[in-house]
Amino acid sequence: MAVVAEKVAINQKEEVVDKKLVRLWFYVSFFWLIVSMTFGGLVSIKFNYPDFLGYVPYFAMPRMRIAHLGGVALGWFTTAAIGMAYYMVPKLTGIKMKYPNLGYYLLYAWVPITLIGQWALLSGYNQGVEVGEWPIWIDIPVVGVFALITNQLFMTIAARKEKHIYVSLWYLTAGFTWASINYVVGNLINPYFFTGVDNAAIQGFYLHSVVGLWITPMGTAMLYYFLPIITKNPVYSHKLSMLGFWGLALFYPLTGAHHYLFSPIDTWVQTIAIMASMMLILPVWSVITNQIGTMKGKWHMLSSHIEVKFMVLGAVFYVTTCFQGPTQALRSMQEIVHFTDWVVGHAHLAIYGVFTMWTWSGMYYVWPKLTGRELYSQKLAGWHFWLSLFGFAIMALTLWGAGLVQGGMLSLSANVAFIDTVRAISPFWMIRSFGGWMMILGAVLFVYNMVMTAIVGKPITDSEAIA
Amino acid sequence: MISTSFKGAMLGAGVGLYFFAFAVGYAYPAFFSKHDVPKVKDIYGNIVEVRPYTPQEKLGREVYIKEACWICHSQFVRPIGGDEKRYGPVSQAGEFSYDKPHTFGTRRIGPDLAREGGKRTDGWQYGHLADPQAMTQGSIMPKYVWYFEKNEKGEADITKPTEEGKALVAYLQRLGTSIGDWRNPEGNNPNAKTATVTAPKFTAQMVTEGKTVYDMNCAGCHGATGAGDGAAAAALNPKPRNFVKADYKYPVNAKDEDIFKTLEKGVAGSAMPGWKDSLSESQRWSVISYIRTFKK
Numbered sequence: 001m002a003v004v005a006e007k008v009a010i011n012q013k014e015e016v017v018d019k020k021l022v023r024l025w026f027y028v029s030f031f032w033l034i035v036s037m038t039f040g041g042l043v044s045i046k047f048n049y050p051d052f053l054g055y056v057p058y059f060a061m062p063r064m065r066i067a068h069l070g071g072v073a074l075g076w077f078t079t080a081a082i083g084m085a086y087y088m089v090p091k092l093t094g095i096k097m098k099y100p101n102l103g104y105y106l107l108y109a110w111v112p113i114t115l116i117g118q119w120a121l122l123s124g125y126n127q128g129v130e131v132g133e134w135p136i137w138i139d140i141p142v143v144g145v146f147a148l149i150t151n152q153l154f155m156t157i158a159a160r161k162e163k164h165i166y167v168s169l170w171y172l173t174a175g176f177t178w179a180s181i182n183y184v185v186g187n188l189i190n191p192y193f194f195t196g197v198d199n200a201a202i203q204g205f206y207l208h209s210v211v212g213l214w215i216t217p218m219g220t221a222m223l224y225y226f227l228p229i230i231t232k233n234p235v236y237s238h239k240l241s242m243l244g245f246w247g248l249a250l251f252y253p254l255t256g257a258h259h260y261l262f263s264p265i266d267t268w269v270q271t272i273a274i275m276a277s278m279m280l281i282l283p284v285w286s287v288i289t290n291q292i293g294t295m296k297g298k299w300h301m302l303s304s305h306i307e308v309k310f311m312v313l314g315a316v317f318y319v320t321t322c323f324q325g326p327t328q329a330l331r332s333m334q335e336i337v338h339f340t341d342w343v344v345g346h347a348h349l350a351i352y353g354v355f356t357m358w359t360w361s362g363m364y365y366v367w368p369k370l371t372g373r374e375l376y377s378q379k380l381a382g383w384h385f386w387l388s389l390f391g392f393a394i395m396a397l398t399l400w401g402a403g404l405v406q407g408g409m410l411s412l413s414a415n416v417a418f419i420d421t422v423r424a425i426s427p428f429w430m431i432r433s434f435g436g437w438m439m440i441l442g443a444v445l446f447v448y449n450m451v452m453t454a455i456v457g458k459p460i461t462d463s464e465a466i467a
Numbered sequence: 468m469i470s471t472s473f474k475g476a477m478l479g480a481g482v483g484l485y486f487f488a489f490a491v492g493y494a495y496p497a498f499f500s501k502h503d504v505p506k507v508k509d510i511y512g513n514i515v516e517v518r519p520y521t522p523q524e525k526l527g528r529e530v531y532i533k534e535a536c537w538i539c540h541s542q543f544v545r546p547i548g549g550d551e552k553r554y555g556p557v558s559q560a561g562e563f564s565y566d567k568p569h570t571f572g573t574r575r576i577g578p579d580l581a582r583e584g585g586k587r588t589d590g591w592q593y594g595h596l597a598d599p600q601a602m603t604q605g606s607i608m609p610k611y612v613w614y615f616e617k618n619e620k621g622e623a624d625i626t627k628p629t630e631e632g633k634a635l636v637a638y639l640q641r642l643g644t645s646i647g648d649w650r651n652p653e654g655n656n657p658n659a660k661t662a663t664v665t666a667p668k669f670t671a672q673m674v675t676e677g678k679t680v681y682d683m684n685c686a687g688c689h690g691a692t693g694a695g696d697g698a699a700a701a702a703l704n705p706k707p708r709n710f711v712k713a714d715y716k717y718p719v720n721a722k723d724e725d726i727f728k729t730l731e732k733g734v735a736g737s738a739m740p741g742w743k744d745s746l747s748e749s750q751r752w753s754v755i756s757y758i759r760t761f762k763k
Contacts, residue, residue: 124534178485
């Protein structure tokens, strides 16, 4: 059953992708990528210089910190993923999207939604839900956008020409459906109907489902779509991909409570969460096995293809993050590393190291096809890659180091004043900022490269190449 | 090849797993574990009622959420990792029964606040809110000057917090107090017996070490020169001790051992906290040796 996405893609004579629509979504995601990463960079400076940017309520460190998170999760990744969906779904179903104008209307709604949502956070309107900070009056239109896209997706799939549902479509449909439901649960129901401990438990469930049932499926869909096309190899094992999908669906939603271990949440709920976290190694490593298998005989592309570089780097980080995640969910690890920068490093490893890398990989592949122009500069793309890799390595390692230092100081001796741990890890934060700004520079080069490709890139004459 | 309708059913199953997890792990305990019953075990082992937030505390909680304080301060004491010794008794489910949404938090960039209530006086909290670095050298907390009225120089006047500022401090003082006055289980008994201590002989090296400790921990209130005029002093009542005048409790014959006890337990009814958990014994003696050098 070696059905390959590439077969679907190449056999199409008729153009099914609305390229302009995908481009527009990507442009919005570029904007949020730069803005949100810059917010992160500014916040990191405030860790060493708390008076940086003065005493303005809008730029208070915690407010900017949640704006960094909201901007990356919803502004950058979600926008990019929706753009990707508008590219992948027509390719995989063999037909144009149903309701062809809907994508434009949703984009015109999405831009003000994200702007207002971010403005609200800086102005002090947040509803106190981690990873769901946007206030309820902006959550409702967000749910509307998600619900409409999900519906559009199902309608398109129902009318598809290509009978086989490729694994990417599984992830896309499930991801959009989960995200719509999960957003309602976490933002509209939980903060207003459940109190205290129950509220915390459900919020952990929501928080981790955002990562596991929205960001992960979107990223995995991209991986399964782009890797076979780029390498021109069939997916190594379709069965393995299904195992990964069902493993994710089964174990991911159960992991939420691991954000609040040793809290008054029922111990058995915490234990289930730890077990499910451990079991996540299974689906994640099956995805990676599949990726490595698919790369068979094509490893030389690593040196020449920027999209393969990002794809493989993301995979390396995926293995790492999904070993680190389960182990840090263990009680003995939590005792030391929970509440420290260790977890912050882990979050960046997943969102930046894995899913942002994969999105970039997909974008490097798609953008020339969308614009009909060759990539403006391979050299800049190379700089983007190495700045991202080294910047992130510096940042992640210092965060993990800081986490171990602070966690160790606090848990090994009760006679250490809290402030002493802050003083101890302050130099780590300085290096972290340095790495972070390297990452930002890399992202700026990426966006510059993309924009220049669209404006002055060499036109591609071969019509096969832009299909 | 699996039939299409069967695949549709399987996709339904994928969504079903989400609800399965929600039902088993979260909805079931929410409805049957009775976490939201506002009752806790107090320090004497009695089951006591948790009172709802007053309107002012409620407003303070809204400020706490609005400023995203929960991004840097957690609010639950774990039974591990030195938490109990550092912050106080382990958190109980009933203590959170009026929290909607919860403010557990996932990161401690600053210390846990679950048992913050009663740890410091209101005045200390105001001074700290306006200028955390003056109170705790090395703190990275922002200066929340917009919760204070401005004085004629345009600076935040820590003696004049706004309504929201007062509410925030009222909320902080409420945190973790549902289990009773756990800091003074026997009441504030000045005659309670403590082990006798003897001051070591002060050396020049101790004075130098004491200066470091003093500048980091004490200068915010007592002032860099020991004149009781630190950044927070304006908001404090009673005022911080003036070491230059040496206005100790027993001004004529204040013993080092008495000061040591004060450092250990704090001064009830004032902003002076006990330092037993955050300064080692030798650090406490060093700081006393340094304080002694202020006297004119």
